[in-house]
Amino acid sequence: MIKQRYQSIIVQTICSLLIPFIQLFALYVIFHGHYGPGGGFQGGVLLAVSIILQRLYLGTEVSFQKFPPKLALAFGAIGMLIFGLAGLIPMATGGAFLDYGNLPILWVHGAELRYLGILIVEIGIGLAVFGSLVLIFDNLVGGGGQ
């Protein structure tokens, strides 16, 4: 259904201009979660939207080459792995599960380490949400598994 490029120069130009800004805003939302509204879930959805917009205007044939569906699955899994390790590594160094204060990062301590742990976890959430949403979209339009 959306295999071919969308036949409108206006749509193509606007989409190609918008996508980098959407991605930049997504990164801002993820990394600014400490200071304002936002965080991993919202930023991950915005990242996924940028890829889905590309799929819609370029068509899946070209877009699947630019960003393969398997890469989405890999991103989702890596995001979950980051979150899981952020939970398990503190246990190995003598803390509780998800106790970021015990992450083995030598040059930061105490509250700063927990600040960093929150950032790591938010990145993991962002990647997992991003991967999952792109995965769902690819499989709904067909051809995601190949």
Place this chain on the structure above:
Amino acid sequence: MKWLSAPIMILLVALMLYATSGLPDHADPQAPANVHVSPTYIEDSVEDTHTPNIVTAVLADYRGYDTLGETVVIFTAGLACVLVLMKRRSNDKAAVSKHHSSDHL
């Protein structure tokens, strides 16, 4: 037996409304939910985590276990979607090839 559902429904709604009258007022500072752990979060989160946004501190640090579960749910939903739709697509292909072969005959 169908007429029974209406009185049961009315009874349940009445029960719910009666139970609602026992809830604390909206945004009541003395409500049990607001005097248990909330004051600790509000007073200590900046000192504990250096994060000015209390929501983020609660979501990712104090209640990180909950957030881990949420993320697992989303990722599992994506995986389940892949599994269900992949099966359907391979069935479609089999049906299409069957259709084509019967056309040629």
